[in-house]
Amino acid sequence: MIAALRLLGPLAWRNVWRNPRRTIITVVVVAVGLYSILVFAALLNAWAQSSRETTLNLLTGSGQIHAQGYLDDPTVSRRMPAPDAKLQAALATPAISAWVERVRVPAVIESEYKALPVTLLGVDPARERRVSTIPGQVAEGSYLSGSTDAGIVLGRHLADRLKTRVGKRVIVMAQKANGSLAEQAYRVVGLFAGNMNAEDAYAFTGLSTAQTMLGIGASISEISFDVPDEARLGSVIAALSRVAPGLDVSPWTKLSPLAAAVDSFMRAFVYIWLWIMFVFMAIGIVNTQLMAVFERLREFGLLQALGMRPRLILLQVCLESAMLIGIGVVIGMAVSAATVAAFHGGIDLGFLAQGAEYFGAGHVLYPQLAPIQFAELSLLIWGLGIGVALWPARKAAKSSPVEAMSHAS
Amino acid sequence: MLHEAQATAAAGPIVSCRGVQKVYTLGAVKVPALNGIDLDIAAGDFATLAGPSGSGKTTLLNMIGGLDRPTAGTVTIAGEDLGKFDKNRLTELRLHKIGFVFQAYNLIPVLSAAENIEFILQLLGIAASERRRRAVAALKDVGLEGMEDRRPAYLSGGQQQRVAVARALVARPAIVLADEPTANLDSKTATDLVALMARLNAASGITFLIGTHDARVIAHARRHIEMTDGRITADENCHPNDALV
Numbered sequence: 001m002i003a004a005l006r007l008l009g010p011l012a013w014r015n016v017w018r019n020p021r022r023t024i025i026t027v028v029v030v031a032v033g034l035y036s037i038l039v040f041a042a043l044l045n046a047w048a049q050s051s052r053e054t055t056l057n058l059l060t061g062s063g064q065i066h067a068q069g070y071l072d073d074p075t076v077s078r079r080m081p082a083p084d085a086k087l088q089a090a091l092a093t094p095a096i097s098a099w100v101e102r103v104r105v106p107a108v109i110e111s112e113y114k115a116l117p118v119t120l121l122g123v124d125p126a127r128e129r130r131v132s133t134i135p136g137q138v139a140e141g142s143y144l145s146g147s148t149d150a151g152i153v154l155g156r157h158l159a160d161r162l163k164t165r166v167g168k169r170v171i172v173m174a175q176k177a178n179g180s181l182a183e184q185a186y187r188v189v190g191l192f193a194g195n196m197n198a199e200d201a202y203a204f205t206g207l208s209t210a211q212t213m214l215g216i217g218a219s220i221s222e223i224s225f226d227v228p229d230e231a232r233l234g235s236v237i238a239a240l241s242r243v244a245p246g247l248d249v250s251p252w253t254k255l256s257p258l259a260a261a262v263d264s265f266m267r268a269f270v271y272i273w274l275w276i277m278f279v280f281m282a283i284g285i286v287n288t289q290l291m292a293v294f295e296r297l298r299e300f301g302l303l304q305a306l307g308m309r310p311r312l313i314l315l316q317v318c319l320e321s322a323m324l325i326g327i328g329v330v331i332g333m334a335v336s337a338a339t340v341a342a343f344h345g346g347i348d349l350g351f352l353a354q355g356a357e358y359f360g361a362g363h364v365l366y367p368q369l370a371p372i373q374f375a376e377l378s379l380l381i382w383g384l385g386i387g388v389a390l391w392p393a394r395k396a397a398k399s400s401p402v403e404a405m406s407h408a409s
Numbered sequence: 410m411l412h413e414a415q416a417t418a419a420a421g422p423i424v425s426c427r428g429v430q431k432v433y434t435l436g437a438v439k440v441p442a443l444n445g446i447d448l449d450i451a452a453g454d455f456a457t458l459a460g461p462s463g464s465g466k467t468t469l470l471n472m473i474g475g476l477d478r479p480t481a482g483t484v485t486i487a488g489e490d491l492g493k494f495d496k497n498r499l500t501e502l503r504l505h506k507i508g509f510v511f512q513a514y515n516l517i518p519v520l521s522a523a524e525n526i527e528f529i530l531q532l533l534g535i536a537a538s539e540r541r542r543r544a545v546a547a548l549k550d551v552g553l554e555g556m557e558d559r560r561p562a563y564l565s566g567g568q569q570q571r572v573a574v575a576r577a578l579v580a581r582p583a584i585v586l587a588d589e590p591t592a593n594l595d596s597k598t599a600t601d602l603v604a605l606m607a608r609l610n611a612a613s614g615i616t617f618l619i620g621t622h623d624a625r626v627i628a629h630a631r632r633h634i635e636m637t638d639g640r641i642t643a644d645e646n647c648h649p650n651d652a653l654v
Contacts, residue, residue: 003534006531007528007531011517011520011528014519014520015519018518018519299515299517299518302511302515302517303517304500304503305474305476305503305509306503306504306509306528306529306532306576307500307501307503307504307505307529307532308504308532309497309500309501310496310497400476400477401476401477402476402477
């Protein structure tokens with residue numbers, strides 16, 4: 001094989017440049033096609049990443065720990081004890097950047113005008129800031145000051161619907177651990193602005209305040225944790241499950257199936273786009289290679305007459321295709337990498353920001369393409385390109401010497 | 410140096426055709442191109458195959474060269490029946506035992522003169538340094554010393570045909586088949602080329618079978634075969650320059 005490549009390599013390279021115009025056209029087709037695939041993939045990744053972060057940074061985190069059955073029945077009865085020393089040690093692994101305990105129960109919030117259903121969250125504000133973006137999204141008033149803070153932070157939209165504001169009092173009703181109804185007045189200390197669904201759904205108070213109100217002692221509803229390196233999430237989940245076998249340790253894909261579906265769709269769409277672009281590229285590649293083969297049919301006949309085996313002719317044409325497409329792939333990769341690098345600082349969606357947020361993304365997208373995906377997509381195009389070029393190559397190899405040599409004469 | 414051609418001489422003819430027929434089918438019409446050719450070519454011969462256009466010269470050369478298969482009959486090269494060979498073995502046979510010179514030179518345009526010759530040696534798996542040495546020597550033999558690195562586009566027709574002759578001879582085949590090698594050349598170049606081929610035949614002992622109707626070529630032949638309508642109509646031994654013109 002190496003001897004064959006030594007024989008055919010230089011010949012194929014020179015043949016590639018035999019018709020520079022046609023070569024340049026093919027190279028441009030491949031480079032532009034690959035460029036569109038790689039840049040589109042980087043943008044889709046950015047969108048998926050932004051969408052995922054927007055969702056996960058709200059409250060979900062990379063994963064959560066609950067009492068068994070909580071996800072199906074998220075009430076006070078499905079609570080769990082505060083993490084013991086073993087679980088705390090497991091949560092202290094370097095793979096987890098931060099973790100937080102919460103009380104999270106369904107409740108009804110009532111102003112003097114209206115009563116609305118909410119999810120009441122009891123949080124430790126200092127730790128919550130490391131996991132959730134909501135503490136940083138306070139638009140009016142302030143966030144909670146501590147775990148024993150008896151104030152409440154509402155979403156701005158919820159406050160509008162309740163016709164309440166910072167400084168006013170609201171009543172929160174929720175079921176206690178003993179089955180009775182807890183009812184407590186809170187002063188609105190802050191309003192957060194952000195995702196409208198979150199603004200409507202959540203009300204935050206201090207962790208101890210919520211525990212006391214619900215009569216659950218030091219029990220909690222959930223632990224949310226962040227794993228910055230997505231690749232390590234699986235092993236972290238497995239490790240936590242081993243340490244806390246009686247608890248339900250779930251990744252974000254289970255907790256937020258919509259975000260997971262968007263993520264999967266974005267990944268799949270890269271390949272859909274790849275195939276669409278590849279069809280166009282394949283038409284160009286096959287067309288030019290067929291032309292090149294037909295123009296040189298006499299030469300292929302000559303090569304066979306001189307003693308070159310048909311499989312070597314097949315290899316030669318494939319090698320030419322590999323070189324031709326390879327040049328386009330390398331150029332496409334270089335220009336794509338430069339483009340992605342140029343927007344490393346992010347693309348501000350500007351006037352599209354509101355629409356982007358409606359679809360779950362942030363207003364700044366950070367195009368990114370993992371080196372492995374970059375290489376994988378490029379190699380896929382290269383390989384597929386060589387694959388379609390097999391057709392003209394087979395035509396060249398199957399030509400009979402006499403017919404081929406009389407064809408052009 | 411003992412060539413394969415010389416070695417084969419004692420063993421019998423280098424080419425043997427028995428009852429060779431070739432019929433082309435053009436739609437419903439069958440066109441006979443060869444009508445039962447019986448022919449032996451001895452090793453070391455310098456033979457010409459002449460006849461008007463359509464007489465079957467090229468078809469017969471294609472059969473002998475293993476480029477095409479007869480409809481009936483057998484063709485044997487150096488004792489090997491080509492009818493028993495598949496496509497790959499025929500290719501191997503051409504590489505090792507047959508050299509070709511075509512009317513249209515047919516050099517590989519992206520390779521230099523020396524590389525065109527080296528290409529055959531490379532197919533034979535000969536080492537790079539030996540290839541170069543033999544290619545340079547072959548070019549010197551055909552009077553193209555110093556033109557090793559010129560591409561075909563920068564060579565005249567006569568020079569290209571000399572490269573083709575060098576390429577045909579470099580692997581020391583059993584036979585060189587040349588089809589109208591002088592047809593595209595001017596008178597002086599054609600005369601020089603024929604003289605060159607005759608000289609190389611004499612020097613190397615490699616058999617030449619040349620399809621031609623060029624009297625200058627026939628004049629150098631030691632054997633002259635005439636074909637008409639796919640049949641051999643004359644087959645004469647003659648002294649060079651004394652042949653029928």
